[in-house]
Amino acid sequence: MRASPPTWIKLLVPIKRTVDYSVKVRVGPKGVETAGVKHSLNPFCEIAVEEAVRLREKLKERIESITVVTIGPPKAADVLRTALAMGADAAIHVEVKDGQDVQPLGVAQALKAIVEQEKPDLIILGKQAIDDDSSQVGGMLAGLLDWPQANFASKLEVEGDKIKVAREIDGGLETLMMALPAVVTTDLRLNEPRYASLPNIMKAKKKPLKKMKAEDLKVDLTPRLETLKVEAPPARQGGAKVGSVDEIVSKLKEAGVL
Amino acid sequence: MQRFASASRVFTLARRSYATPPSPSALVLIEHKDDKIVPASLNAITAARKLGGTVTGLVVGEEASTKAVVEGAQKLGLDALLHRTSPALAHALAEPLAPVLAALVKSGNYTHLTAAHSAQGKNIFPRVAGILGVQQISDVMAIESPDTFVRPIYAGNAIATVKSSDSIKIFTVRSASWDAAVSGEGATEVDAKAAEEVGKEQAAWVSEELTKSERPDLGSAQAVVSGGRGVKSKESFDSIIFPLADALGAAVGASRAAVDSGYADNSQQVGQTGKVVAPSLYVAVGISGALQHLAGMKDSKTIVAINKDPDAPIFQVADHGLVADLFEAVPELTKKVEEAKK
Numbered sequence: 001m002r003a004s005p006p007t008w009i010k011l012l013v014p015i016k017r018t019v020d021y022s023v024k025v026r027v028g029p030k031g032v033e034t035a036g037v038k039h040s041l042n043p044f045c046e047i048a049v050e051e052a053v054r055l056r057e058k059l060k061e062r063i064e065s066i067t068v069v070t071i072g073p074p075k076a077a078d079v080l081r082t083a084l085a086m087g088a089d090a091a092i093h094v095e096v097k098d099g100q101d102v103q104p105l106g107v108a109q110a111l112k113a114i115v116e117q118e119k120p121d122l123i124i125l126g127k128q129a130i131d132d133d134s135s136q137v138g139g140m141l142a143g144l145l146d147w148p149q150a151n152f153a154s155k156l157e158v159e160g161d162k163i164k165v166a167r168e169i170d171g172g173l174e175t176l177m178m179a180l181p182a183v184v185t186t187d188l189r190l191n192e193p194r195y196a197s198l199p200n201i202m203k204a205k206k207k208p209l210k211k212m213k214a215e216d217l218k219v220d221l222t223p224r225l226e227t228l229k230v231e232a233p234p235a236r237q238g239g240a241k242v243g244s245v246d247e248i249v250s251k252l253k254e255a256g257v258l
Numbered sequence: 259m260q261r262f263a264s265a266s267r268v269f270t271l272a273r274r275s276y277a278t279p280p281s282p283s284a285l286v287l288i289e290h291k292d293d294k295i296v297p298a299s300l301n302a303i304t305a306a307r308k309l310g311g312t313v314t315g316l317v318v319g320e321e322a323s324t325k326a327v328v329e330g331a332q333k334l335g336l337d338a339l340l341h342r343t344s345p346a347l348a349h350a351l352a353e354p355l356a357p358v359l360a361a362l363v364k365s366g367n368y369t370h371l372t373a374a375h376s377a378q379g380k381n382i383f384p385r386v387a388g389i390l391g392v393q394q395i396s397d398v399m400a401i402e403s404p405d406t407f408v409r410p411i412y413a414g415n416a417i418a419t420v421k422s423s424d425s426i427k428i429f430t431v432r433s434a435s436w437d438a439a440v441s442g443e444g445a446t447e448v449d450a451k452a453a454e455e456v457g458k459e460q461a462a463w464v465s466e467e468l469t470k471s472e473r474p475d476l477g478s479a480q481a482v483v484s485g486g487r488g489v490k491s492k493e494s495f496d497s498i499i500f501p502l503a504d505a506l507g508a509a510v511g512a513s514r515a516a517v518d519s520g521y522a523d524n525s526q527q528v529g530q531t532g533k534v535v536a537p538s539l540y541v542a543v544g545i546s547g548a549l550q551h552l553a554g555m556k557d558s559k560t561i562v563a564i565n566k567d568p569d570a571p572i573f574q575v576a577d578h579g580l581v582a583d584l585f586e587a588v589p590e591l592t593k594k595v596e597e598a599k600k
Contacts, residue, residue, distance in 0.1 A: 024549060025412045032416050104384070105393040130530065132411055134396045136384040139352065143388025148460035149352055151381045154524065164464070169377040170477070170533075171291070171525050172468035176351070178461040188514070188531055189524055224393035225420040228406065233417050236556060238575040241568075245590045248562055249598055251578050255560050257481070257539045258598050 008064035009158070009180065011052045012120035014111055014141075015045035015068055015083055017076040018131040031230035032131075041079040044126025046086075047186040050193040051124055051156060053087035059158060065089045067118060071110050071221075073098045077209065084204035085196030091209040092118075096221065104132075106221040108140035113217035115145060120181065122163070127152050127185040138185035148178040154189040280369055282311030282404045285340075285362065287373035287382075289350075290319065290327040297478035298374030300438035302431040303334060306372050307439075308401045312337040314368070315446070318358060318453060320348045332445040339446045342453035349463040350378055354456050356385035361455035363390065363426055369404065375430035375534075376477070387428045395420060395429040397534075413530040413553035433477060434536035434557055469523045471510075476526060479509035481539040484528055484555070487515035488544020488565065488584055495521040498588050499543060505595040511535065511555075513545045529554035544584045547572030564588060 019025060020038040027033070041049075049068065056063035068083040070076045071094040080091035094110055096102055115123070128135035142149035150156075150165035154173065157164045167174045168187045196204070214221045242248055252258040284306040289296040306313045315336040317328050321343040328341050340362070346354040359382070363371050371386065373379040375397045387394040399417070400408035406421045407429060476482065483503040489495045495516065503510045512522035514529060528535055530553040540558035545551060547563070547570055555561070556575050563576035564584050573579040580587060 019412070021550070025415045027416045031418075032412055103393050105387065105391070108388055128531070130413065133413065133530070134394070135380050136387065136394050136396060139381065139384025140388035140394075142352070143356060143385035149381075149385065150461065151352075152377065167381075168524055169466075170296075172466065172523070174349075174466045175464040176461045177464050182461075187524075189518075224424050225395065225422055228419045228421055230411070230416050230418045233410070233414060233556075236561075236575045238561065238577060239573060239579070240577060241573065241579040241581060243580075245580065245582075245587055245594060248578050248580060248591060249594045252539070252560070252562070252595075253598065257560060258595065 007062065009059070009062055009122055010064045010118070010120045011055065011066045012115065012118055012123045013045075013048050013052050013066060013068045013083065013088065014123065014125050014137070015049065015070050015079055016042045016126070016129045017070065017072050017079040018042040018129055021130055027230055027232040031227065039075070039078070041082050042126055042129045044128060044186055044188075045079070046193040047188070047190050048124040048126050049083045049086050049088060050191050051186060054191060055158065056087070067092060067120070069094070069111070069114055071102055071107050072096060073100070080209055081204050082196060084207045085201040086194060090207060093209060093211050094214060094217065095211055096214060100221070101223045101227070102221050103223045103225060104134050104136035104140055105224060106219065107137050108144055109219045110214060110217050110221065111137070111141050112144045113219055122180055123183045125183070125185050127187055138183055142183040145183070147181050147183050149183045150176050150178065151185045152187040153184050154187050156184060156190065282309040282369050283367065284309050284311060284313050284370040284372060285366065285368040286313060286315050287359065287371070287379070288315050288317050288327065288331050289374060289376060289378050290317065290324065293323060293326040295327055295330050296374065296376065297438060297475060298376050298433040300334070301433035301436040302372050302374045303336070303439035304436045305398060305401060305431040306370065309370055309404050311369070311404070314338040314340060314366070316340045316342065316362065318342045318347050318355060319350065320345055323348070328448055330441070332448065333441040334439050334446070335442050335444070336446045339448050341448050341450040343450070344453040344456045346456050346459055347453060350382070351459070351461055351463060352382045352385045353458060353460040355382055356389055357455045357457040358453045359386045360389040368426070370427045370429070372429050372431055375432050379430040383428055383430055390426060390428070392424045392426050392428050393422065395422060395427065397432045398429045399432050399435040413549055414556065415549065415553075432534060434534050438478070469525055473503060474507065474509045476509040476511055476528070476533055476535060479535070480537050481506045481508035482511045482528070482535055482537045482555070482558070483508045483541045483543065484511035484513065484545060485516050485521065485543045486513035486545030487519065489516060489521055492521045494585070498585065502541065502588055502592045502595070505592050505599070506539065506541070508539070508541070513551050542572050542576070543588055545572055546570045547575065564591075
């Protein structure tokens with residue numbers, strides 16, 4: 001006889017505030033210029049929040065709560081409000097100083113401390129943040145917790161007390177089945193995030209947002225990587241147009257690729 | 259972002275017990291699929307050699323299905339080759355494999371652990387880094403010294419040089435930035451054993467659906483033909499993009515728009531969130547050239563763009579841009595490329 005599934009699932013969704021994906025970033029003397037640049041919720045985190053909300057729509061009362069968490073400067077509270085407006089219930093903000101460099105290992109360690117407090121059954125994160133492009137936090141957190149992981153998910157189904165996840169791998173898809181608690185990271189194809197409606201944005205202002213500091217979690221966020229320099233990539237000498245297909249063929253012959 | 263973290267340096271000095279840093283000793287995870295070495299692993303070996311110390315290869319998996327891989331790896335001129343087997347490592351799942359890697363790094367006193375920045379490397383290495391408490395360095399494009407690495411951030415719109423204070427450096431390698439290690443004469447001796455510290459099997463492998471293709475692998479191809487939204491349908495993708503790719507002996511790529519619209523498979527996506535390629539020739543057909551797409555192909559040697567919109571951003575990076583209707587220009591190009599080869 002199979003064990004009866006747990007009656008509820010508690011979701012934790014770690015999210016990040018990043019420079020908006022549509023902004024063409026500029027590299028200044030002190031690195032990438034972020035002051036006065038439009039920021040928003042990292043696109044993969046948006047997909048993670050959307051998936052959490054859809055799970056509740058599908059599983060109803062089996063989803064006990066959806067908590068979003070971010071580790072970031074004071075302004076990162078904005079993305080928590082965005083996630084609350086999309087349908088999350090509560091938010092936790094681990095506040096760090098403006099401009100403080102927090103690296104994936106520090107984030108994963110802080111999240112582990114939060115997991116010990118909140119005791120979630122399922123953690124959904126984005127597969128990578130579009131600013132540092134590290135793609136590490138999900139795997140690191142799963143390793144620290146010794147929980148199963150499903151990175152780059154494009155489909156997530158809850159089956160009883162297990163989850164079935166299709167992951168995007170090189171050359172195709174791989175399907176895994178794992179028991180909860182587990183860590184899942186989202187790929188682009190998992191879903192299409194909703195827009196928060198105005199009434200929901202208003203309601204989100206009243207939802208609980210707990211602030212804490214790294215010291216409260218007893219984690220050391222000191223970066224292990226020191227950034228020595230940040231440069232603009234070498235510019236390409238592009239822009240030449242040709243008039244016909246024949247010209248392309250002859251240029252390719254000249255270049256020796258044909 | 260805070261650039262200089264003096265606190266972390268004090269911390270490292272306190273931990274370091276030797277007077278001079280040890281000579282680099284790198285362990286490279288050799289990825290394999292269907293009894294073959296995944297080409298991106300060959301680029302990771304070249305990167306490991308750049309560290310200037312010894313380079314040890316590691317093949318893990320089921321015993322029976324890794325024999326040919328080990329034979330291939332023996333010819334790569336590695337200083338040593340480890341072969342660790344367990345039935346639990348059949349599908350290279352992160353949970354059983356990561357503890358094996360963590361234990362090997364510790365018992366072998368390796369200073370560096372590396373692999374390709376492929377789906378597998380991205381899946382397994384952060385878990386190893388978490389277990390060992392190390393800040394991983396992802397997608398390394400260049401190595402300045404055994405502790406200083408160069409990597410792209412912001413979709414390749416900035417290049418950061420970072421110095422690690424961890425005693426073990428764990429990094430993944432951007433294959434497009436490195437040459438592939440080549441096979442030669444001679445054979446490295448193999449240290450074969452049952453894997454130790456195999457992690458619990460927490461996730462069960464259910465199935466796999468791979469896109470079958472006779473064309474070259476996208477990640478390592480010398481030429482790539484990619485189609486975008488402008489191709490308009492799956493039918494025209496198949497009838498226009500594929501023949502040109504075949505004429506050029508090229509792999510087939512796609513923009514996110516083409517993948518989202520179902521013209522091509524997810525695994526063919528080129529860009530920040532898909533594959534990063536740097537072939538000799540990249541042909542962009544009906545692709546406007548969004549930042550996220552450029553992130554995946556702007557290091558290609560020669561870029562050809564065919565688009566009917568003269569203001570498409572792709573033309574700013576293309577060496578040879580043709581403003582034309584792709585439905586006429588591409589078949590014509592296919593025909594002329596075939597003729598040129600005769």
